[in-house]
Structure formats: C-alpha cells, structure tokens
Amino acid sequence: MFSGLPLFPEQASSFAADVDALYFFIIAVSAFFASLIAILVLIFAVKYRRRHDQEVGAPIEGSLPLELAWSLIPTVIAMVMFAWGAQVYYDLRRPPAEAHQIYAVGKQWMWKFQHLEGPREINELHVPTGRPVKITVTSEDVIHSLYFPSFRTKIDAIPGRYTTLWFEPTKPGRYHIFCAEYCGTMHSGMIGTVVVMEPAQYQAWLSGGAGEGTLAEQGARLFQDLSCNTCHLETAQGRGPSLKDIMGKPVQLTTGESVMVDEVYLRESILNSQAKIVAGYTPLMPTFQGLISEEGLVALIEYIRTLSPQAATAPAAAPAPPVEAPAPAPQGDRN
Amino acid sequence: MLDTLKLPERHYLNNGHGLKSWLLTKDHKRIAILYLISISAFFFLGGLFAVGIRLELTTPQGDFFQPDTYNKMFTLHGVIMVFFFLIPSIPAVLGNFLIPPMIGAKDLAFPRINLLSWYIYVLGGLFALFAILVGGVDTGWTFYTPYSSAASNTNVIPTALGVFIAGFSSILTGLNFIVTIHRMRAPGMTWFKLPLFVWAHYATSLIQVLGTPVVAITIIMVFVERAFGFGIFDPQRGGDPVLFQHLFWFYSHPAVYIMILPAMGVISELISTFSRKKVFGYSFVAFSSLAIAVFGFIVWAHHMFVAGISVYAAMVFSFLSFSVAIPSAVKTFNWTATLYKGSLTFEAPMLYVYGFLGLFLVGGLTGLFLATLGVDVHVHDTYFVVAHFHYIMVGGAIMGYLGGLHFWWPKIVGRMYSEFLSRISAILVFVGFNLTFFPQFVLGYMGMPRRYHMYPDEFQVLNVMSSAGAAVLGLGYLLPVIYFLWSLKHGEVAGPNPWGASGLEWRTASPPPTENFAEVPTDIPEAYEYTPHVVREAKLV
Amino acid sequence: MSDAAVHTGAHGHAHHPALQHHFDTMQQQKEAGVLGMWLFLLTEILFFGGLFMAYTLYRIWYYDAFVAGSLELDLFWGTLNTAVLIGSSLTMALAVRAAQTSNRNLTMAMIIATMVLGTVFLGVKVIEYEHKFAVGLIPGPGFVWHGNEALGRNVQLFFSLYFTMTGLHALHMIIGLGIMTVILWMTWKGRFDAEYYAPVEMTGLYWHFVDIVWIYLFPLLYLVERHN
C-alpha cells in the first residue's frame, strides 16, 4: 500500500499531456506568486517586528504605480491562462470527423456502452489505441457524468439530450471510468473500467463479442417490432415518408422551414413526431415517447443512418471503418 | 496598570437580565450574540458531519456508513456549513456588532428587522434540523435537478424551505447594512474614512440583496416541481435541468464572495492594527471589494463547463472568471505591502491573519486552475474542487472569522482570553488544515471524484492523511470554545482598547453601553491613523 | 430639534412621537425607511426575475405550445384585471397624497378603495383558476390537453409557469392587503400626519411594484399570439 504515493494519473490519451502541461504552467505561476507573497511576508515579519511599545508604522499611503503593476501583470498572466485553457478545451470538445462512434447511456447506477458493431457492455468499455473515439452520451434518469481520468476528459450525461466527448487512447491498459456527477445512492458505485487495446486485439475482441448483431441490425429488428415499417416503406408510397437517403440532407417542413436531418432531428422525430411535420404529410405518426429505451433509440437511429449509404458507412463487422459525423457544422457545439 | 482596569458599570450585557431581555432585544450587539451562539451550534453540527465524512473515507470500502447515510452527511455538511454557518458568520456576528460603533451610530437602521432576521434564521435552521431528524436529505448542497426535483426520495422540501427561509434572513441583514452605512454615519464620517471592514460589508450586502432572491425563486421552482408535479426543470416534463444550474449558480457563485469579502474586511482591520499602520492603498482595497461583488455576478457558469453548456459560453465564462482574480490580487498585494515598514506584533489575531494570507492565496490560486477550461474538464467534480473551496472557505473565511473573533472578543465581552492557548489554537488550525486539505488537491488531480462513499484502493494513503489532519483541525476549533468560555468569568479585564487600535469602536467602553457611545465622537480621524500620539492616548484608561 | 439630546432617550420636547431612539431626525428616519423599501423592491425584481428567465427560455424553445397555452387564457378577464390593478395603483397613489396632506378621511377612503380593487383582482383570479381547474389545465398528473397532442407536454410547462408566476403575484397581493389593513387601522388611529406618513408611502411603493409585475405578466401570458 505504501509503495510510493502516486501523484498523477496515467497519461493514456492524446491530450493528457496537453492538459498536464497546462496544469504545470499554472502550478508554476501559482508557485511564483505564492512564494513571492510568502517570502515578503516572512521578511517583513522578521524585519519590522515591533521593537518598543510606542513604535508605530511608517506613514505610507499607497502607490499608484505599484497598484497598476499588480493589477496589470496578473491580468496579462490570466489572459495567457485563459487562452491556453480555451485552446485545450476546444480540442477536447471537437471530435475529429473520422472518430469512431460509441454510444453511452448513464442510468442509476451503471454505464451502458453500445458499439456500432454490435457489442454492448456494462461498466466496461473496450477501445483501440491510435484511433479517435467519440462517445455520444445521454442518461435515462438523472444527470451523470462520464469521466475518464486517464484521458483527462469528462462530460455530463443529461437526460433528454445528447452530449459528446472524444479521446484518442494512446496506451494499452485498464483505466478507471467514474461517474463524476452526484446521482444518488450508489453514485460511488457507478464506476467501471476502460480497456484500451492494440487495434489487432481490439478486432479480436470485437469479433468475439458481437452476439446480438450490429447496432444497425438491432435497429432494423426494432424497426419491425415497433411496426415503423408499416408506414415507412422503401418507396414514398407509405403513409410516412421514406427514410431512405435522408441523413445529412435538409428536409422541408410544413412550416416552410427546412431542417437538417441528423441524430438530433431523428431523435425528435421518433419521440415526438408532431413537433416537426414533413411537408406533404399529415401528423399521424404516434409519439414514441416512453415506448423506446434510450438504447433502442440509438439502435433505430443507427439503422436509419445505414439507409443513407453515402452519409453513413456500412456498419458490418470487423474491420469497422470510421463513421461519419452525422451532421455538418453545428455538430460540435452540441455538447 | 492593567490590574487597575475595571469593567464599566453599565454596559449592553447587564442592561436587562433574563431570557426575555435577550429574546426581545433590539440592540444590535445582543442580536450579534444571539447569532454567535446559533451559528456556533450549526458550525459544530456541520463539523460533526465532517467528522463522519472523514471517518468513512479512511478506508476505500464503505464500511462505516450506508451509502445513503454518507450521501446525507456530505449534503447536510455542505448545506449547514454554507447556509447556516458561513454566510451568516462574519456579517451577522461581527458585522452586526461592529458596524454601528465603527460608523458612530447608535444602532443599525432597522433594529426590529435585525431581530426579525435572527428569528427568520432560526426558523430556517429549524426546518433544516427537522429535515435531519426525519431522515436527512441527499441531494448535495447544490440541489441539482432532476435529481432533487424528481428522483431523490429524501426530505428535499423541508431542507429547501429551510434554505429559502434562511435566505430572507440574509437579505434582511444585507438590506439593513446598506441603509445603515448610507444613512447612519456620524457627522464627519465620510465614505473614505470608513474602515475597510465596513466597505467589505457594504459590498457583501449588495450581493446578498441582489443574489439571494434568485436562489429563493429557484428553490420555489424546485418546490412546485417536486410538490405539485409542475414541469420546470425536469426533462421528462419538457424542462431543462441545466437551467436550474444557471439560476442556482447565479446566486451561489456570488455567494462565495458573501463568505470571503467580510473575512477580507476583517483582515484589513487586523493587519493595520497589528502593524500600526495605514492599510496600503486604502481606496484600492475599498473599491476592489465592490469590484469583486460586481464581477462576481458574471462568472457563474464556470461551475458548468462540462454540464452541457455550449463551447462558446464556456469560453465567455472562463474569460470572465479571471476578472474576479484581479481585485483579489490587488487586495493580497496591498495587505502584503501594508506590512512593509510596519510595527508588527504577533498576537493570536495576527497569527490568523498570516494563516489567512497563506491559505486564501492557495485557495484563490487554485481557483485559477478551475477557471482555466482545459484543466477544469479534468478536475471538475473531483477532490481538487473540494480542496479549492475548503482552502478559501475554511482556510480563508474561517481564519478571518476566528481572527476577527479573537480581535474583537475583548470588545464584545470586556475580557481577555488566554494568549498562550489562543496562539496554540491558531497554529493547530493552520497545521491541521493543511494536512487535511492539501492531499485533496493531489487526490483530485489523480481523478478521485467528490461525493464518493467508496473509492479505489490507490487513493487510500492520501485520504488517511486527510482524515488525520481533520482530527487536528477539530481540536484546533474546540480549543477556542474552551478559552472563550473561560474568559467570560476569569479573563483579565481588557479595557476599551487593549490592542491600541484606531477604529471608532475602540473609543468606547468594553463592553460598550447599549447606545454604543456615552458621547458620539465628532472628531472623526482618517481611517487607521497611527501616530505615536494616538498610540499613547489609546493605552491610557 | 436637531440639537436634541438624543442619548437621553425620547424625552426631547420637540420629538415626534414616531421618532425612534436611534435616529436623530424624522428626516433621517424617513430616508432610511424609504431606502430600505427600495432595496427590498430591488430584491423583488430579482425574485420575479428568475421566473422571467425561465419564461424567456421556454417561450423561445416551445413557442407553439406557448401560443396554444396562451390562447387558453381568457383575455377578457386578463384585461379587466389589468385595468383593475392600474386603478388600484391610482387610488394607492392618491392615498399617499392624502396622507402627505394630512387628510385622514381621504387617506382611509383611498386605502379602502385600493383594498376593494385588490380584492376584485383576486376574485377574478379565483374565477380564472377555477375554470382552469374545471377543464383540467392544472399541470401535474391530472393535466388534460385536448389540443394538438404533440404540444401537450409543453403546454403543461406553460401552465406550470403561468400558475407559479400568477400565484406568486397573487400571494404578493394578499400580503399587500394584509399590510394595508394595518395601515388603515393606523390611519384611523391618527398615527400619520404630514411629517410622518412613511408607512403609507412604503405600502404604496410595494403596491405599485406588484402592479408593475402584472404589467409584464399580462402581455407575456395573455398576449402571446392572439392574431390567428
């Protein structure tokens, strides 16, 4: 137990080193100011201690140049900290387009992960090194927070919304997953392990674990089970619009506006279909709010994505090619 | 010479006897004592929960308490320490006692409202105690929705109402101070002769008046959601849980300056008294208090960097967060400069000042880590944050509070406490404090999340250090209780001005008469005037 | 009077009976009181402000639902109440004026008029609430929505805000009526005169504030989109 005090978590992602560098910079600044003040205080305490009862301090009022100096210098340093911190943050929040997509759902008190290739995991997540991984996170109940200390990143899982987080693992090993937002009784039990593997081992793991078919296949099954297919036919003949080739394209609504079809729009269309009505159709699609679990939703969306082959890529088993980010520009902001 | 000193015959303490004379008093000094007693009780109650927390965390497994019990302990620890101890602490005790004499007034502008605010505080406290007795509450002091409004099945409503009610007490205190400072100053007491303690309280009061109502209405919204099923924050009902966080932190960030500004005011008084010197850059220190109060209102979302706010908003708030650091820096440097060429002594209050300087500095500087986006993503909701705010709230604000209490104790009760024991206590607090909370910075950076009942084994060593420190710290806090109580009967009589301080409050008897001054001073000097003449005068009588 | 020996208590011959011991002059006492009242109203602005913040956000998000919800409100009652409350502000202002000019009977008459109008307002609110109750527009488990199904949840949110906002507003009015009862009694007892009428004035400030809140609530809740 006393075998050395660990002081830092493992650096296991591409930007762990960046975060640590920034951390050391602020430590240096802090150490400078802290020791400056400490030394001055000590020197003064010794040098100016009271020598006799009637002694008083020197009548000094203040000094404008000094005031300016010690407000402007910290301002400048603070701006450096801000800019550097913002730079790192920007990287942390912007997943690269070719990132490998994984879904995570928080639920009191476990993390459920869903790979596009099919495997689902609970409180354990397997990822390969050398490839950016983007996790889209949501929650089924209260707010949680998906935290990978060794990757130096976390994001809150918010019910009713998707947030995203990404990292590129650099070092094989097993690292902690924590829930960082207090979520009730077993908040401290909502922990898990992220297993970082060499790409080859990862492929082996994947092919071993895909019991229930790929995510898209599960979605296809759901699409049947929930009888979505009764209205949404391959052709535009059904009561509902065809869902072929809609991903990543604008769709015209009855209001005259047009919206971009992305995960968020799909989610909304399924859960609360009446909110935005596709031009030329009547609002007769039932709302599926409460009928589909978050995981089911993820599968459905994934399935619909595969209906648009040029926007998404075949989910097939190994080796999984990178998945396109679902929507263009505004995508990254939706953290 | 000292043994010739006698307590004044008539003072506020013996002007009326019996419980009733206390419970119906309108004298700000007696109300301050009422507050002192009640917040001390809450401090030790909150401390008791801290003992529970530290006990549980000595081992990685959850072996002392049930998870629910642990969750309730840190929630109640936070709620009590923040709303029932630290927010009222310096303002309601020292501010209440000292602002009128410092500005040469007979009382606060609204004595009845002052008493009322104490009763409101007690009522709020009773709600909180009731919540504890019927089983506690487990939402964390931050009451995040939808956990608090829809998921938790503990006593959220009585606790929230307790906080809501206590909020009104805080508002009324702030309101009373602002009016008092504007309208009750003695002739000749101009704004720039005011002690910095008064400036700090003026700034604090602004926050209390502007911020507290927002948390009050936020609590109401949680209340209607929880009690009646109205939809406001619950995503199931169309609400946005993050909106709660915006509203909550709109108050609760500025609220941290309600906690620290009064302590900063105390430090300014003490530092000048014990170096017999004007505070360096008086007007900069005065205005930096106002700047902190105002800037404090524009940084709140730095608690929400990973809570799903937009990347751009996060950058805006990170940027703005650094704006509060500048006036804090100005204060720190001015205090240091005040020591230069002073005539320094090291009585217990001054030891607390040194403690404050060091610990506030560490707390404030670690605030910079948190305000820096790239670092906060990693350390948010870890022990790094816990360490940060204990450094400021315990290391800063409580050091200031204790320093102030030691400094004005002779004024309040007319007697001195044991100089020796008080120095020991100051040192214990300082050492125990660092042992408790420094390891938590390391824990936090290693990734240990806060509000964890169990934790992975590798965090144990640092946690044991922290718990050991807490024991020392607890001792350091118990000691003053003993010697303060002892001093009530057996302490040496202090005389009007035992420290040779320059403020108006030292120009009346200790303890002061009910109307504060036998004769209201009209020759108001500049603040902190220490000439050899003044010092000689002060020592007499 | 300014030379009064304030420390020896209130035996100074020239002292107004309402002058409290820790003030030096009536002027000082009044200024303190009015300043305190304004600070209190400042807190009230931010108190309601939190609700306005929530309203702003959800109205942007759920505009259609807010339109649908707003159309459920009866504009007649809303407008009537606006007029009633503005009227009560007038009578309140006149009550303060009457107190300033030491006209005791007029002060009482105007306070009573204000209270009557305030009660009318609350009565109308009761009618409105009752109607919402009857048709199931009370948010919560019993909420019934017959309009566009997709909007139901968010209309409910509109009504959550509607009831919280108007409920708190009504609560403020009830408190105001309570205060006015006391003030009325004090007026009747002849406590006020041209030198000392601060309590009347402060009640007035409070009442006008409550009026202002309604002035905003009215368009925000009743007039979201009437023109369709």
Next chain:
Amino acid sequence: MAGPLPRNGPFRFQQDTPLVMGHVASKSMYYGIFAALMVLTWITVAVAYVDLGAANKAVALGIATIKATLVVLFFMHVKESSRLTKVIVASGFFFLAILVALTMTDYASRGFLPMPPGLQ
C-alpha cells in the same frame, strides 16, 4: 480615552444626496398617468390582434416597459427621488439583464438549432 470629546455644533447625520421628500404632486398628474396607463393597456390588447410578425413581441414588451416606467417615475415618485433611488432601480434591471443575457449566451450558442437537441 473615553473622556468627553468636544462636540462642535449640532449633532446631525450626514446625507449622501439631498432627498426631495414630502413633495406633494398634483392630483391631475395622477389622473393623467392613470389615463395614459389605461390607454396603453387598450393599445397593447388591440395590437395583439394585428399580425405584425416578430414585431408583436417587441410592441407588447415595449408597451409594458413604457407602462412600468410611468408607474415607477410618477406613482412611485422616482422622478423626484434622490440619485441613490434611481441607481437602485436601475441596478435591479441591470442585474436582471445580466442574468438573462449571460444565460442566453449559452442557449443561443448551443448550435444553430432553435430547439434544444432531442427535446420538444
């Protein structure tokens, strides 16, 4: 010390700003304001039935603000009050504006979508 201090002059408290107190306004002023408020109420209701597009909101809030300003300035006598009172009133709205504006920086920049992702 504590010896009696010299008292020079009458004991009077300071004032920060002169307050005009006890100023009695004319009755007709009150009636005039009342009439204006009633007319504005009528206008705001009438305008609500006219489709002005986005301007409807602006008009409704604009009229409400005019009405509130009239009440504050005349019924509440802020027009004749001290600068301090004016500052207090202004700061109330100022800090409210901070609350709303800064909170909306988050919502407005969460993406280019008008709706929160996944809701409604």
